[in-house]
Amino acid sequence: MKLDAEGIDAICGLVNDLCGIYLDSSKDYLIEGRLADLVKKHGCQSYAELARKARAGASNPVADDVVNAITTNETLWFRDATPFNALRFKILPELIDAKANTATPRKIRVWSAACSTGQEAYSIAMTFADIVPGIANWDLEIVGTDISSDAVRRAREARYSQLEISRGLDQIHQSGYFSQSNREYHVNEVLRSKCRFEVRNLLQPFTSLGRFDIVFCRNVAIYFKNADRQSLFRRIAEQMNPGGWLFVGSSEALNEMGPEWTPQRHCGAVCYQPKALATV
Ligand SMILES: C[S@@+](CC[C@H](N)C(=O)[O-])C[C@H]1O[C@@H](n2cnc3c(N)ncnc32)[C@H](O)[C@@H]1O
Structure with missing residues (x-):
């Protein structure tokens, strides 16, 4: 099926309205490559x-x-490494300390926004389990959300191929947190019980999502128009607990984050706290 100018306009408008992803006629090869089968x-x-x-x-x-x-839906385990180092060595230990004298000392909520097939959420869970003994006794909730129902279904299944496992997962994490059957690798039940996944469009209101101590929103806002990007990070700031932390993708520009955020560098990662709530 030939993709003509009317088709390009119609699909670009549709994709922008459905998920905020900005496409133009320069992406005709991508539209044809990904949608030709659906036309049929x-x-x-x-x-x-x-x-x-x-x-x-x-x-x-x-x-x-x-x-x-x-x-x-491109993703991998422990993507970019440095955010997970910052989590391991700085953010989680401090957060656990800070929570110790509160009414909910073992409650930690993390949001993997645009979680794709779950590798980011489970990498966060593994990082927590690496440093905290008895993760089962913690009220840790990692919420993964994505607009793609296929990606969310796969994240919930928590089963990965050898090829997917080979992308960023080291032997220690593989043998510590996965079991193997039928040439697939399954995330263990303890980690799975700490993660839940739902379909959610980041451009729509964050109804009933609750507040978070840590948010990962990486490699998705790059596809949005500037106004949508700014609105997204402003609304994320409203979902954060006091002292909360945000990670964005390594190529996402600081000046596009809006005025609400204070950048800090820890363990090689740039992480952000909402300005009004920053502790330093
Ligand atoms: C490149 S993946 C990034 C996955 C993961 N955050 C990472 O960095 O490895 C981008 C994800 O954003 C999701 N996405 C695109 N537009 C979205 C929207 N409007 N709301 C929620 N998710 C969206 C896609 O379905 C895809 O899974």
Whole structure:
């Protein structure tokens, strides 16, 4: 199916409305590569017709298919390493200390926003389990959210191929937190019990999400327009507990984060605290 100018406009508008991802005509190869099969699957005569079908009504399976196909779910274990070093050596020990004299000394909430297939959330859980004995006795909740229902389903399943495991997971974590069966690696039940996953669009209100001590929002805002990016980080600031910490992707520019955030460097990672709440 040929992708014409009308199809490009219709798909770019649709993708922007569905998930905030900014595409233009320079991405025609990506649109064709990822959506050609859906045009056929849904019996459409053109990309513009696919876009029209995807816009027909709420909870539309065509729209869900488009989101699953167009999103880039690239991720790996302990991605970029330094945020996990900052967690391990600075942020978690201080947070645990700070919580010790509160009414909820063992309650820690972490958000992996745009969690893709779960590697980021489980890497956070492994980091916690590495340094805290008896993780089962902690009220640790790691909430992974993503707009892609396929990615969220895979995160919940917590089963990974040899190829996925080979991307960033060292032998110690593999043997400590995974079991193997049928050439797949399963995250252990203790870690799984600390992580839950839900489909959520970061451009929509964060209803019933609660507040977090730590937020990872990495490698997703780069796809958004500036205004959406700024609004996202402003709204994330409202979801943080006092003294909370935010990590963004290594290529995400500080000046686009908005005025609410104070950057700090720990263990080679840049991490942010909301300005009004910063402790240093
Ligand atoms: C490149 S992955 C990043 C995964 C992980 N945070 C990491 O850094 O390894 C980007 C993820 O953002 C998700 N995404 C894109 N637009 C989104 C939106 N509007 N709301 C929530 N998630 C979105 C995609 O489905 C994809 O899984």
